[in-house]
Amino acid sequence: MATEVTAPADTGGRELSETIRVLVPEPNIRQDLRAAAIVWRRELIRFRSDRLRVITGLIQPVLFLFVLGTGLSALASHGLPAGVDFKTFIYPGVLAMSVLFTAIFSAASIVWDREFGFLREMLVAPVSRAALVVGKCLGGATVATFQGIVFLILAGFAHVPYNPVLMLTLIGELLLLSFTLTAFGVMMAARIKQIQAFMALTQMLVMPLFFLSGALYPLTGLPAWLAVLTRFDPLTYIVDPMRQAVFSHLNLNPVAVHQLAPGITWAGWLVPVWLSLAIVAAMGLGMLMVAIIEFRKTE
Amino acid sequence: MTAKPTAGAPPARAGDTDRPGGASPDGQPAVQVSRLTKRYGEIEAVRGIDFEVRSGETFGFLGPNGAGKSTTIKILCTLAIPTSGSATVAGYDVTRDRDTVRRNIGLVFQDTTLDTYLTGAQNLEFHADLYAVPKKAVAPRMHQVLEMVGLWDRRNSLVSTYSGGMQRRLEIARGLLHAPRVLFLDEPTVGLDPQTRSSIWEYINDLKRREDITIFLTTHYMDEAENCDRIAIIDHGKIVAIDTPEALKASVGEDRVQIQTADDPAAIEALATNFGLGAAMHDGAVTFSVPSGEQFVPRLFAELAVPIQSVSVSRPSLDDVFMSYTGKTIRDAEASGTDRMRTMVNAWRRRG
Numbered sequence: 001m002a003t004e005v006t007a008p009a010d011t012g013g014r015e016l017s018e019t020i021r022v023l024v025p026e027p028n029i030r031q032d033l034r035a036a037a038i039v040w041r042r043e044l045i046r047f048r049s050d051r052l053r054v055i056t057g058l059i060q061p062v063l064f065l066f067v068l069g070t071g072l073s074a075l076a077s078h079g080l081p082a083g084v085d086f087k088t089f090i091y092p093g094v095l096a097m098s099v100l101f102t103a104i105f106s107a108a109s110i111v112w113d114r115e116f117g118f119l120r121e122m123l124v125a126p127v128s129r130a131a132l133v134v135g136k137c138l139g140g141a142t143v144a145t146f147q148g149i150v151f152l153i154l155a156g157f158a159h160v161p162y163n164p165v166l167m168l169t170l171i172g173e174l175l176l177l178s179f180t181l182t183a184f185g186v187m188m189a190a191r192i193k194q195i196q197a198f199m200a201l202t203q204m205l206v207m208p209l210f211f212l213s214g215a216l217y218p219l220t221g222l223p224a225w226l227a228v229l230t231r232f233d234p235l236t237y238i239v240d241p242m243r244q245a246v247f248s249h250l251n252l253n254p255v256a257v258h259q260l261a262p263g264i265t266w267a268g269w270l271v272p273v274w275l276s277l278a279i280v281a282a283m284g285l286g287m288l289m290v291a292i293i294e295f296r297k298t299e
Numbered sequence: 300m301t302a303k304p305t306a307g308a309p310p311a312r313a314g315d316t317d318r319p320g321g322a323s324p325d326g327q328p329a330v331q332v333s334r335l336t337k338r339y340g341e342i343e344a345v346r347g348i349d350f351e352v353r354s355g356e357t358f359g360f361l362g363p364n365g366a367g368k369s370t371t372i373k374i375l376c377t378l379a380i381p382t383s384g385s386a387t388v389a390g391y392d393v394t395r396d397r398d399t400v401r402r403n404i405g406l407v408f409q410d411t412t413l414d415t416y417l418t419g420a421q422n423l424e425f426h427a428d429l430y431a432v433p434k435k436a437v438a439p440r441m442h443q444v445l446e447m448v449g450l451w452d453r454r455n456s457l458v459s460t461y462s463g464g465m466q467r468r469l470e471i472a473r474g475l476l477h478a479p480r481v482l483f484l485d486e487p488t489v490g491l492d493p494q495t496r497s498s499i500w501e502y503i504n505d506l507k508r509r510e511d512i513t514i515f516l517t518t519h520y521m522d523e524a525e526n527c528d529r530i531a532i533i534d535h536g537k538i539v540a541i542d543t544p545e546a547l548k549a550s551v552g553e554d555r556v557q558i559q560t561a562d563d564p565a566a567i568e569a570l571a572t573n574f575g576l577g578a579a580m581h582d583g584a585v586t587f588s589v590p591s592g593e594q595f596v597p598r599l600f601a602e603l604a605v606p607i608q609s610v611s612v613s614r615p616s617l618d619d620v621f622m623s624y625t626g627k628t629i630r631d632a633e634a635s636g637t638d639r640m641r642t643m644v645n646a647w648r649r650r651g
Contacts, residue, residue, distance in 0.1 A: 031431040038428035046416050117412035121473075124376060125429035126401035298380055 035127040036135035043106060043139025047146070053102070057147045061098040065091065065158060068216075081256035088250070089260060091158040092242035093215020095170065096177060096235060098151040099144040100210065103178045104202050106140030107185020111198045114189075129295040133186060137288055140182030141175055148174040159250075166249040170242060176277060177238045180284030187287045190294035213239045220262045231266065234283055237276040240264050244273060327390050329354045329481050329513035330375060335384035337370050344370040346536035347384065352481075352515055352529075357507060359527035360517040361617065367536040368517040369409070372485050375515070376406055389480045402430065405474030409486040411466055415459040419450055419469050422458060423476055430477040444472040447509065448502050464495035468502060475510065482506075484516035488523060500526055521617040530617070532624055539624040544617060551615040551623050554592030557584040558599070559608040566605040573602060584611075 047053065069087035076086040113119040122132050152170060155162060185202065192198045212226075213235035222230065230236050240263060247261045264271040330352035337345040345367045352358040360368045373379040375388055377397045386393045389403040413422050420441065427437045445451040448468035458466060467487065474482055487503070488496040504526070507514065516527070524530050524544060531541040540547060560566040566585050570578045578587035589595045592612035600607060 034428050034431060038425050042414065042417070042421075042425060045421065046414075049416060113414075116415070117408060117410045118414045120378075120408060121412040121426070122429065124378060124401060124406055125426075126398040126431075127429055298378070 032128050032131035035125065035131040036138070039122070039132055039135030040139040040142065043109075043136070043143055046109070047106075047143040053105075054147060054150060057098065057102050058150060060101065061094045061151050062154070064094045064097065065154070069094075069158070081252065081259060084250075084252070084256065084260065085159050087158040088160060088246070089243075090216055091155065091160050092170075092246050093210075093213065093239050095148060095151055095174070096213070096215060096239050096242060097210055099148040099174055099178045100181060100206055102147040103140050103144035103181035104185045104206065106143055107136070107182050107189050108195065108198055108202070110136065110186060110189035111192060111195045114193060115195060123295070130292045133288065133292045133295055136186055137179060137182045137284075137291075140185065141179035144178035144182065145171065145175045148178065160246055161249055163249050166245055169245045173238060173242050173245070173277070176280055176284070177235075180234070180238075180280050180287070183284045183287040183291060187291040187294065190291050209233055209235045212236070215239050218260060218262060219264060220259075231264065234280060236264060237271075237279045241273045241276050327354060328352060328387075329356065330358070330386070330388050330515060332371075332375075332386045333384055335371070335374065335386055336382045337367075337374060337379060338382045344536055345374070345381075348533070348536070348538045350531055350538060350541055352513060354480075354513055355511065357503075357514040357516070357526065357528045359524045359530045360515070360533055361519065361521070361524045361530050361621065362517075362533035363519055366533045368519075368533055369485060370536075371533075372483055372515070372517055376404060376483055377401055402477070403480045405477065405479035405482040407467070407470045407474045407482070407484045407487055409489055411470065413458045413466055413470060413473075416457065418455050418457055419445070419461070420454040422469065423454075423473055426473050426476050432477050440476060440478070444475050447475070447506065448472045462495075463491055464498060467491065467495075467499055471499075471502060471506070475506070475512075478510075479512070481513045481515060484514065486517055486519070488518075488520065496520075496523070521621070524617050532621055534625045540620070547617065547620045548615045551619050553588035553590050554615065555586065555588055555613045556592050556595065556599075557581070557586045557611045557613075559584050561606045561608065566603065566607075569603055569605055 065087055069085075069090055073086040076089070080086060080089065110119060113122075123129070125132075149171060152167065152174075155167075160166075188201065189198060192201065212229050212233040214230050215235070219227070219230055219236070219240070240261070243261045244263065247257045250257075252260075263273075264276060328351045330350075332351070333349050335345055335348050336343065348367075348371065360371065362368050370379065374381050375386055375393060377393050377400050380394055388400045391399045391403065393400050414425070417425070423441050423445070424437070426432075427441070432440065441454075442451065445454055448471055450465060450469055450472065453461070453465065458469065461469065471482075471484075471487070474484075484503070488499050491499065500523070503514065506512065516523075518524055527544065529541065529543050530547060531538045532547075533539070540550075542550070558566065563580060563585055567578045567580075570576045570585070570587060576587045576589065578585050580586070592614070596610055596612060599610070
């Protein structure tokens with residue numbers, strides 16, 4: 001390695017003293033936006049440089065859709081209206097799953113950053129912690145949504161039509177879900193300092209969340225205990241709107257649609273789709289606030 | 300924000316080579332700490348310290364691990380809140396004007412804080428955006444700091460491909476990117492090999508020539524502390540001594556002289572009778588202390604009757620200083636073979 005110092009040339013000297021004066025401005029909203037934007041961009045740069053992650057992120061949903069979906073289809077066909085593939089039925093739930101891990105792994109990088117010190121570089125900067133947390137959550141949301149879109153390309157294999165309105169609806173819902181999941185992860189990462197602990201905890205939470213969300217079965221006709229649990233699972237409130245979106249774009253009679261995507265009910269009251277989405281958004285924002293408060297703390 | 304009267308105004312730059320000890324350019328200390336304490340539960344990491352760092356000075360905090368160096372630097376960098384007492388950096392209070400302090404300081408931490416998945420340039424861009432470096436200034440300033448640390452040609456390589464020394468240099472460049480008034484270096488060369496360490500110091504010394512900046516560093520390497528204009532020796536959360544390295548060494552006093560002679564007992568005898576010196580055998584050599592070694596040696600040759608085979612004179616090192624103030628050597632100083640000072644110190648330890 002070169003140990004020689006680049007000569008402080010006489011010409012350079014003048015030039016140097018000219019550019020040396022960098023006046024860092026007072027904090028303001030524009031500065032915070034700029035900080036949030038770079039935190040967001042870093043998430044994208046890192047995702048882009050890690051192509052393997054896109055592939056590994058696809059493995060699990062592909063297994064669920066094609067292996068579990070195909071394997072169970074003969075059995076499940078008895079309960080499904082004629083012409084409806086079991087793969088079509090589980091597609092929305094598996095789509096939600098495709099962003100689950102990516103979003104949480106994105107948040108996990110905070111724990112990683114803490115371990116490798118980069119978090120400190122962010123935390124000592126003269127920007128609000130809110131800007132950093134928002135940037136991080138939006139970055140995770142973007143990356144996870146992209147992962148979801150890759151899985152969305154496979155929609156045809158599950159007989160889900162590539163209808164532009166449907167696609168846009170699903171992408172919007174994926175974005176909302178990804179944001180909430182990243183906010184959840186970031187909130188956890190504020191407290192959990194070890195990557196192993198973080199991974200163990202999220203693994204422990206993610207599978208129950210997925211299984212209780214009605215991703216793999218309809219929400220009607222469940223035993224009471226399971227019905228109650230599904231209503232407490234936040235994922236339920238995003239899987240159902242996604243399923244309703246998919247089934248409203250299939251050529252099915254209303255009875256069949258109702259059977260497959262009956263909607264979420266609270267003691268018999270049908271929760272409208274907008275409220276369902278609002279619940280998810282409110283949870284995301286709530287967790288975002290908690291994360292900001294956590295990161296504001298100083299030793 | 301109005302331009303602060305930083306010391307970089309053209310007329311003031313004439314004073315580039317001024318040694319500190321002269322008046323600071325704008326009269327305001329770069330760092331001022333008074334009666335600072337920090338307690339973590341039962342443990343009192345910092346126990347009431349006071350000091351001032353003049354503008355433009357290179358100030359070193361010397362002490363073993365766990366002495367309170369890192370805690371102090373954390374407080375000064377607004378990463379920890381003091382339990383009591385106060386501190387200002389660049390004229391701003393570290394608890395009340397946290398963001399202003401942050402905008403005026405550059406930080407190089409003990410552990411790397413780079414994103415190794417990004418390129419060198421991307422790391423700097425990230426920093427520029429976080430510190431809101433004016434967009435027009437980003438490119439020229441980036442060029443400047445990367446040139447300064449000799450990494451301009453490697454700017455588009457991933458940081459994960461950099462060596463340890465390159466990473467540290469990139470961190471220094473990043474710490475300087477927003478032209479801070481005070482640069483904090485927490486153990487800047489820890490974990491680097493001796494050659495890389497000395498190259499890092501070349502960059503730091505070059506930086507002192509080029510930029511009008513105050514450098515505050517912590518270290519537990521004695522030889523590194525020699526590079527500072529002033530040193531504070533800290534132990535168990537308290538400052539035990541604070542002065543220039545020369546003055547600190549002078550306060551310990553005497554040089555050590557070791558001679559090998561044809562007849563050692565006779566030499567010891569002669570030293571006692573002719574010079575009034577109490578000499579003793581250490582490491583197989585006649586060892587004694589005198590105020591000024593070089594001046595004494597000619598007299599020794601002229602006046603000592605016993606033939607002398609070899610002479611070595613060693614100045615008090617900062618290790619001796621540390622020992623005389625704290626009663627022990629820096630515990631965890633790692634020995635490194637090529638380091639002359641270190642070998643000397645080790646020899647001294649063996650003797651003791």
